[in-house]
Amino acid sequence: MSIVRLVIAATLFTLGCVAPAAGKPWRGIVPLRSTRANVEALLGTPQTGTRNVYKTETETVTVAYAETPCTYGWQVPIDTVISLLVSPKNPLKLADVKLDESKYEKRKDNHLENVYYYVNQNEGINWTVDTGQGIATTFEYYPSDKDAPLKCSLKNGVVALTPKSSPPAVTRPTKKKRARARKQQATYSCPMDPDVVSSEPGFCHRCGMRLRRVATVAPQPATTTSAKPWPQLSTRDRLLAMEQLAPSDEYTCLMHPDVHESQSGLCPKCGMPLVKVEPSVRGEYKFLLTSEPERPRAGEPVRLHFTISNPESGERVKDFVITHEKLIHLFIVSQDLSEYQHIHPQLEADGTFSVATTLPRAGLYKLHADFFPMGGLPQLIHRELVTAGYTLNASSSLPALTPDARLVKTIDSMKITLEPGGPLVAGTLIPLTYRLVDSITGEAVRDLEPYLGAWGHTLILNADQSEYLHTHPSEMLPSGGHAGLRGGPNVDFKAMFPAAGEYRIWTQFQRAGKVSTVFFTVRVKAEKQL
Structure with missing residues (x-):
């Protein structure tokens, strides 16, 4: 079995994407030598909501910058490039690539099947290769062996990693x-x-x-x-x-x-x-919700505004980790669980988020916001919004959910069957398999399109929306571009229901450019007593 050989020529990247040559900088950007100014002169300003992610017509470039002297262990000025990761929209086909195996060490990813890293530590180059699909998905430049004189000395195993006034210690565990x-x-x-x-x-x-x-x-x-x-x-x-x-x-x-x-x-x-x-900030972030108008009317447009603040300093947060292609995933669900929206507020210039939507019926709506502030922990925050002219009363408390007799529904010309991989018992990790068939032709659906970086998205809520699960398919999409990628007919999820009771499960798939949402209601039994 021959091993793929790696020396990449620039012509192999379509649409003008430039591939690296061993030992040479990427478009003049060199780790530990170039600065943020050099990067932004070449690539422009970073993507909204980030300070280090740049997008061009042909690739996404993620740059790690020095935030303090000794950031990531290198004694360089602030805003110096530490490393850069390039993700082409059109991954290279290994059949077209020549790789000099004598210059690279092949390392298996600990988690992802068929993913290997081809590492040249001497030159500071790393390729990510998916042997299963026969593609190279990313390449990366980082400090090489010859940069060793710029390393910071580790005193007692402690290195400064954040620009905070009192940075958390980074130590090797005993x-x-x-x-x-x-x-x-x-x-x-x-x-x-x-x-x-x-x-x-x-x-x-x-x-x-x-x-x-x-x-x-x-x-x-x-x-x-x-x-x-x-x-x-x-x-x-x-x-x-x-x-x-x-x-x-x-x-x-x-x-x-x-x-x-x-x-x-x-x-x-x-x-x-x-x-x-250690995260530099712990605890729940402050999350202020306002709306225009303050009491929205059913069936009329409303604009929602969100302000996220650091729980310690009170400063407005503007930097977030992109999760499944978005900065915030916002779910809006009516109290009776009949109305469902999965939308994504946009980051404005003043650091607030906003999104326009319409609440179709009068009533109480619950908002669930997923986001990950840089330097903190992933956040899940809940808020409520009541439409104009609606009065809360005892009869508007909890919906009466009735489990579906059959877990089969037809949505947008797709017959969708949900098959749990065992009894629905609280506290147990349960496979949830969706089988998709074209309801017109009767053929298995094999043309699902990636939606927000996954083959589907599932939200699970109990009757009062106090238990919340947001899960994704077990099969991951390859890193890099997803153009032309198709999936189906089976999509596997897994979920762990935290308590007994009735739950509603919403799952979204994308086909032919359209996002389809299907929901099922199930009953989960109590965990068996040990």
């Missing part, structure tokens, strides 16, 4: 601490991708969200900070209480800050030792 973590025997899961499960705390390798601890035995109410009994706590309160009881550790690479692992080890991209990091 053997004693690692042993104690292993003894906890806890399970950690991603709130966005619940099938991502780890025995150690850390970040989700798919979406970057912080893994949340899922205890097999609930902590005693007396050990939490709430006066309520444990069964009466909301999902968020349970997660916060468990996080206080068992703070989690995260590790990252000094040269590749996009790498997040739950335990110490080596960077899968460059082989450098991972170091422990």
